[in-house]
Amino acid sequence: INPITSFMNFVEEGTRQLDDEPPDQARLLTEYDFIVVGAGTAGCVIANRLTEVPDWKVLLIEAGVNENYVMDIPLVANYLQFTEANWKYKTQPSNRYCAGFDNKQCHWPRGKVVGGSSVLNYMIYTRGSQPDYDNWRGMGNEGWGWDEVLPYFKKIENFQIPSFNNSKYHGNKGYLNVEHAPFRTPVSKAWVKGAQQLGFKYGDHNGENPASVSFLQLSMKNGTRHSSSRAYLHPINGRKNLHVSKASMVTKLIFDETKTKVLGVELEKHGMKYKILANKEVILSAGALNTPQILMLSGIGPKQHLDSLKIEVVKDLPVGYNLMDHIAAGGLQFIVRPQNLSLSTRYVLNHLDIVFKWMKTHKGPLSVPGGCEALVFTDLKDKFNPKAWPDMELLFIGSSLNADPLLQYNFNFDKNIYSDTFGPMGNADAFMVFPMLMRPKSKGRVMLQSRNPKAPPILIPNYFEYEEDLKKIVEGMKLAVQISRQPAMRAIGAKLYDVPIEDCLKYGPFGSDEYFACHAQMFTFTIYHQSGTCKMGVADDPSSVIDSRLRVHGIERLRVIDASVMPEIVASHTNAPVYMIAEKGSDIIKEDWNRFYTI
């Protein structure tokens, strides 16, 4: 590999990508048919699908700026959290969770860039399975059962994994590329084998076997990130009926004099304030933290909370409640015999040929998103049944905390606890497993800090309110240890890293249930799946904010289409489900305005 031609290839591809992203609209119209707030996973899909109707004019508003080509390098995903493309939120301090982190706060990164959180994410592409969506329909949400959402999951995909390419479950004509990473570490292969030796079936968790082990399916195209902007906006760059306004923050909704109909939005761009009207609808796709924030700033939210901030109440609705997330016990690491290859930053920086290889071919270790390589989904009560409804995921990362000097800052570790616990690892080769709670019972809340739209919202995760959530995580940790004892793992010398968290020894010896529970409460890792804060439900469900056609109860011309709408978090990473919600939501809009729609 020639470093110069590789680098030039990288620069040329990056320039092309920049040219393909729809430009910032310098001069905004005063009126559009639809205004979509937030160009994240959902917003890019909606902007694409609505502008398929040639006489609809759509404005897509995004607080962040362009995606750039460095963001497409899968291995550097962690680093993006230190850039302006992240809103950099933190949770309220707690002793029950995130307790081993600085000021007992978890970092909650969210994308602030064209492409939203699909630009910061680890590209893991999972959908959830039949019971997740039948559960939604069972709550009264007509049209959201598995049989009704599956066609939309297929519509999203350009599925590129031949061994799983079963047309009952997968599509090949969609905008989003789904593929395996073109590189696997030997350790990941041993782990996948070890999981099978324990009893898990190798299979397609997005198809026949929701509870199985496999290498990750990824929203990736030829070894590079395929964000929602790359997938849905780039191919339609040039559509005259789409305007994109970047670096533009929506601060409030505008209502008619009866306060029952939305007329448009107020936004700030480069220090200037604008009022833009929507002839037909405003669609909020600002994500599960910012969509409730915009609603509450506009007077749609819990009356008592809005009163306390002296915000005039337009509609009393439980906005911001029902906040759900998936969490893992972080820092569960397994030392292996030294490998002659590692996904560590140290290794990569000492082997620049790897970097040049990716720049030229998009192959090699840099094509592994943040080191994430494989997963097991399982139902802890029926562990090895591949048809079961998972309540636990074990995510395999072919890298470790000591492999990257910045990882401790990603997760906000307390410096002393971090160095006491992980310092003794030195430069040992290791991998991590994140045992992840897939169907949490505990729910939190998003609140406003003040009437200032630029003040970050108050984020209360309320993890582990229910003891059973903690117990399940502990079961997941023990299961991860069991895999590490299988023959394929013994062959690479896998051994649980056992320097204890000093503060947890008072609850029990290292490896006891009580010790592991304390570990999970100290190193509570968000998996960034915040959702549910504008719950979809029937009008007489007092906990719901929108109906099953994604319209805000009691308000005309206003919909929410993003991760906020999930009535119950699905047992899955959330990006693919959000794509589905946006595809289906776009068809609902077309149907309601008597326009042609595609499924």
Ligand SMILES: Cc1cc2nc3c(=O)[nH]c(=O)nc-3n(C[C@H](O)[C@H](O)[C@H](O)COP(=O)(O)OP(=O)(O)OC[C@H]3O[C@@H](n4cnc5c(N)ncnc54)[C@H](O)[C@@H]3O)c2cc1C
């Ligand atoms: C670090 C990280 C890793 C993740 N890893 C995975 C993964 O591997 N697999 C997976 O399935 N999921 C993953 N997720 C979750 C997944 O990416 C999200 O669930 C999904 O992107 C949410 O889509 P959304 O459309 O609801 O919101 P977002 O994609 O977050 O989009 C919201 C957009 O609205 C914009 N916005 C917000 N407020 C305003 C405002 N006032 N005015 C204008 N614009 C505004 C934001 O800047 C953003 O661009 C990850 C998320 C993160 C942050």
